[in-house]
Amino acid sequence: MGGGFTRNLVLLGLLILTGLLFRSVLADATLPPADLVIANGPDPRSLDPAVTTAIADGRVLSSLFEGLLDVDPRTLEPVPALAATMPEVSEDGLTWTFAIRDGLKWSDGEPLDATGLRWSFLRFLDPSTAARFTELLYGVRGAKAFNDTGDGQDAVGIEAPDARTLIFRLERPVPHFAAILTLFPLYPVPRHAVLRFGAQWVKPEHYVCNGPFRPVFWRVRDRIRVVKNPHYRCADEVALQTVDYLCTESAAAQLNLYVNDRADIITEVPTAAVPELIRRYGEDATGEFRPTARLGTFFYRINTTRSPFTNRKVRLALSLAVDRQSIVENVTRAGELPARSLVPPGTRCASVEYEPPLVARFDLARAKTLLAEGLQELNLTVADVPVFEVLYSADVVDQAVAEVLQKQWETLGLRCRLVNMDGGSIRTAIRQLDYAIGRSSWIGDFNDPSNFLELFVSDSGGNRTGFEDAAYDSSITEAAPRAASDAERARLFRAAETRLLAEAPFIPIYHYVSRSMVKPWVRGYHRNVLDWHPPRWWSIER
Amino acid sequence: MTPALRGLVVLAGFVVVPAILFWLGGRAERSHGRLLSFACRRIAWLGWTALVVFTLSFFLMRAVPGGPFDDERRMAPQVKRNLEARFGLDRPVAEQYLAALGGLPSLDFGPCMTLRDFTVREIIAQGLPPSMLLGLAALAWMLLIGVPVGVLAATRRGSTLDVTLTALASLGMAVPNFVLAGALMMPLVFWSGWLPAAGLTTVDAVLLPSFCLGAPFAAQVARLVRTGLLEVLTQDWVRTARAKGLSERRVVLGHALRGAMLPVVTFLGPALAGILTGSLVIEQVFAIPGVGTHFVQSALNRDYTLSLGMVMLYTVLVYGLNAVADLIHGLLDPRVSLS
Numbered sequence: 060m061g062g063g064f065t066r067n068l069v070l071l072g073l074l075i076l077t078g079l080l081f082r083s084v085l086a087d088a089t090l091p092p093a094d095l096v097i098a099n100g101p102d103p104r105s106l107d108p109a110v111t112t113a114i115a116d117g118r119v120l121s122s123l124f125e126g127l128l129d130v131d132p133r134t135l136e137p138v139p140a141l142a143a144t145m146p147e148v149s150e151d152g153l154t155w156t157f158a159i160r161d162g163l164k165w166s167d168g169e170p171l172d173a174t175g176l177r178w179s180f181l182r183f184l185d186p187s188t189a190a191r192f193t194e195l196l197y198g199v200r201g202a203k204a205f206n207d208t209g210d211g212q213d214a215v216g217i218e219a220p221d222a223r224t225l226i227f228r229l230e231r232p233v234p235h236f237a238a239i240l241t242l243f244p245l246y247p248v249p250r251h252a253v254l255r256f257g258a259q260w261v262k263p264e265h266y267v268c269n270g271p272f273r274p275v276f277w278r279v280r281d282r283i284r285v286v287k288n289p290h291y292r293c294a295d296e297v298a299l300q301t302v303d304y305l306c307t308e309s310a311a312a313q314l315n316l317y318v319n320d321r322a323d324i325i326t327e328v329p330t331a332a333v334p335e336l337i338r339r340y341g342e343d344a345t346g347e348f349r350p351t352a353r354l355g356t357f358f359y360r361i362n363t364t365r366s367p368f369t370n371r372k373v374r375l376a377l378s379l380a381v382d383r384q385s386i387v388e389n390v391t392r393a394g395e396l397p398a399r400s401l402v403p404p405g406t407r408c409a410s411v412e413y414e415p416p417l418v419a420r421f422d423l424a425r426a427k428t429l430l431a432e433g434l435q436e437l438n439l440t441v442a443d444v445p446v447f448e449v450l451y452s453a454d455v456v457d458q459a460v461a462e463v464l465q466k467q468w469e470t471l472g473l474r475c476r477l478v479n480m481d482g483g484s485i486r487t488a489i490r491q492l493d494y495a496i497g498r499s500s501w502i503g504d505f506n507d508p509s510n511f512l513e514l515f516v517s518d519s520g521g522n523r524t525g526f527e528d529a530a531y532d533s534s535i536t537e538a539a540p541r542a543a544s545d546a547e548r549a550r551l552f553r554a555a556e557t558r559l560l561a562e563a564p565f566i567p568i569y570h571y572v573s574r575s576m577v578k579p580w581v582r583g584y585h586r587n588v589l590d591w592h593p594p595r596w597w598s599i600e601r
Numbered sequence: 602m603t604p605a606l607r608g609l610v611v612l613a614g615f616v617v618v619p620a621i622l623f624w625l626g627g628r629a630e631r632s633h634g635r636l637l638s639f640a641c642r643r644i645a646w647l648g649w650t651a652l653v654v655f656t657l658s659f660f661l662m663r664a665v666p667g668g669p670f671d672d673e674r675r676m677a678p679q680v681k682r683n684l685e686a687r688f689g690l691d692r693p694v695a696e697q698y699l700a701a702l703g704g705l706p707s708l709d710f711g712p713c714m715t716l717r718d719f720t721v722r723e724i725i726a727q728g729l730p731p732s733m734l735l736g737l738a739a740l741a742w743m744l745l746i747g748v749p750v751g752v753l754a755a756t757r758r759g760s761t762l763d764v765t766l767t768a769l770a771s772l773g774m775a776v777p778n779f780v781l782a783g784a785l786m787m788p789l790v791f792w793s794g795w796l797p798a799a800g801l802t803t804v805d806a807v808l809l810p811s812f813c814l815g816a817p818f819a820a821q822v823a824r825l826v827r828t829g830l831l832e833v834l835t836q837d838w839v840r841t842a843r844a845k846g847l848s849e850r851r852v853v854l855g856h857a858l859r860g861a862m863l864p865v866v867t868f869l870g871p872a873l874a875g876i877l878t879g880s881l882v883i884e885q886v887f888a889i890p891g892v893g894t895h896f897v898q899s900a901l902n903r904d905y906t907l908s909l910g911m912v913m914l915y916t917v918l919v920y921g922l923n924a925v926a927d928l929i930h931g932l933l934d935p936r937v938s939l940s
Contacts, residue, residue, distance in 0.1 A: 069929065076737070077734070077741075080737065081734060084731050084734050104715060104716065104717055105716075105717040107717070186683040187683070189680070189684045189687040190683075191676075193680055194677055206679060206680070277718070279716060279724055279728065279890060280890035280891070280894060281800070281801070305800075306890075307888040308885070308894070309885045309888065311886065312799045312886060312888040315798035316800070318791060319794075319797060321797065321798060321800065483668075483671055483901060483902065483903050484666050486667065486671045487666040487668075487671055488666065490671070
């Protein structure tokens with residue numbers, strides 16, 4: 060066989076293949092640019108609200124849907140959306156009646172009414188939907204039983220007596236029920252499309268929604284493009300025609316896109332760049348990078364079932380030996396607040412601001428005394444404490460924080476080994492109580508202390524520390540929801556959190572800030588503690 | 602036919618069909634020549650390799666702690682049961698294995714567990730073209746830079762140019778592609794604005810990522826060509842060619858280079874494998890919607906179906922590309938027997 064001929068053939072084949080590839084990959088290169096581009100982080104889990112979980116999912120969905128109630132991005136108060144007015148709540152707090160707006164339409168022009176909304180809520184609870192956050196509705200009568208077994212759909216306390224009335228009957232008072240109804244997993248889905256297309260209804264070509272935009276296409280790891288929905292009830296107020304949600308996970312790539320003017324909003328920046336970004340884009344410069352407090356806490360869980368951490372004083376000593384100020388100043392550097400509580404400052408009990416109780420500041424001398432006392436109660440000395448493991452994730456900040464902790468605990472005479480694990484392995488280890496100390500975090504979904512404090516209720520799946528306190532449980536799940544006023548509720552929460560902090564099943568480290576960057580020409584992007592920015596208000600003013 | 606039964610049939614097929622091919626390959630050697638025999642045997646080995654890799658990955662993924670539905674949030678037991686039932690994870694592992702294996706011949710790896718709106722096949726079909734484009738462009742950089750640099754260095758042996766190029770090549774091999782990416786982005790993207798920073802929407806967006814991906818391999822090719830050419834140039838037939846009055850250009854480019862390219866062809870297999878795995882990082886840095894990032898992310902997310910799909914894709918690619926490199930090598934060098 061002639062070598063030259065074969066070689067030419069191979070080369071020709073390669074050339075043709077490359078040409079075809081260029082064609083197929085870059086066919087969309089002629090895509091008209093979107094009015095606004097936001098780098099949104101990883102691909103959403105789904106465009107079906109019921110099965111979504113992550114904040115990045117919620118950001119995309121907030122452009123596609125509108126719930127019964129919506130959040131005002133300036134005040135963070137729930138405001139009427141599909142509901143015409145705020146709900147009427149019965150005296151005992153158990154019956155919530157919503158008047159639904161007249162003339163609502165899905166993005167395909169089909170009418171949207173209370174019956175359809177009821178169907179959507181029941182679908183959310185149906186076990187075959189396999190929705191992730193069904194617990195949000197467990198306050199509704201019969202909801203948990205239906206979600207558990209798939210039986211008793213008719214017994215669920217969601218009623219639509221006519222096309223414009225939707226009634227929720229609750230099992231127990233849920234003071235923050237209005238806030239729950241603003242959350243993205245509860246956005247309504249279109250019955251007609253779901254029944255017609257089954258699991259395929261989420262494909263952009265079949266997709267039906269009710270928000271300011273509707274999706275045109277989704278290219279994995281590239282972007283989701285949405286265009287204005289003419290059937291949206293406030294379509295006149297929506298300024299943008301097209302928005303691109305870039306599925307760009309890497310913070311460095313996000314920043315590059317931003318600096319290169321290919322993205323108008325980015326949601327994350329690399330930690331290493333933070334000081335430089337503050338200098339160049341901070342409050343005193345262009346104001347494009349202004350990290351603002353958000354409702355989220357980074358903390359370490361302590362396994363309270365493992366000696367010597369069974370002892371409260373030992374746990375407190377660990378917490379006291381952490382110099383949080385130094386961590387936020389030298390590691391995170393974007394103006395994070397040192398955390399001395401679980402519930403972040405800025406959390407509200409509806410009309411009343413919640414003031415969290417605070418753990419003592421960094422105090423090495425007291426930490427040493429407490430540790431000695433605690434170990435004595437266990438008949439141990441510092442030398443008896445075995446080397447324990449600290450689990451952290453493969454993130455630069457996480458690693459730096461873990462190293463600081465290791466060093467600071469060393470000054471107490473405690474030795475620990477840092478174990479780097481991926482997120483999934485850490486969560487499994489923590490869930491199975493197969494750990495000593497491990498990193499954790501919690502980001503608030505809605506603005507209410509219960510969102511954080513319910514984590515440490517004994518039978519809560521979020522506890523995972525072995526901490527159990529019946530008095531704490533009952534004040535969070537029984538007393539607080541029945542409190543006569545917001546102020547009383549805040550007081551009960553505060554007392555409960557004080558108990559929790561005194562037991563120290565976890566070590567708060569810092570409260571998160573949102574690290575988004577927004578171009579100066581973007582209007583209607585209101586920075587707030589929930590880091591929640593409904594796209595219907597966005598516009599561009601150059 | 603139940604999925605488990607289909608799985609059993611496929612399992613048997615994966616053992617028997619390659620064996621038949623192997624046997625046919627042996628017979629073809631005598632009657633139809635080495636090319637067909639080579640192809641038969643390689644495909645047979647691919648079948649067995651695929652089965653072993655599939656089985657190992659399937660059970661390894663499940664042996665790793667954690668599952669696809671673990672997250673920080675609390676989860677009611679029923680919610681978890683609902684999710685597991687949705688993806689068939691409530692079945693015995695053996696049954697899951699057979700069901701997964703049953704889909705292999707039709708490239709059906711099932712629904713993706715993390716990107717719930719897509720099947721694994723849809724995700725691979727979307728991500729493969731950008732990755733292949735990136736890989737081919739990197740390959741082009743590798744040859745376009747590596748070969749001329751190697752020739753230059755060999756023909757000017759010992760000169761300042763040779764020393765400089767050899768040093769640069771060593772440096773190129775040592776610098777990781779993402780460092781190179783960072784270093785090149787400053788002048789080419791941010792200072793001059795010539796190239797886009799990320800994404801893959803325009804033709805020029807391919808240039809920088811593929812260069813960063815291909816450069817370390819170009820350095821290696823340059824070294825191989827230089828060494829190979831130096832060796833060839835000392836041989837008697839080269840002296841004869843020169844004595845016959847051929848120009849140096851014709852001696853080097855027309856005759857000697859062909860022999861010097863053989864090590865490069867051998868290197869193609871490992872290079873392609875390296876380009877494939879190197880693209881994991883480059884795709885992330887340049888936000889290219891390829892399959893590379895899925896390879897790592899799916900394992901971290903415990904996305905059983907997607908990770909299995911990705912492992913099989915890489916197995917077939919690496920194996921197939923190596924076979925092609927061997928084939929080319931065999932065709933270029935009559936001394937190599939294809940077996």
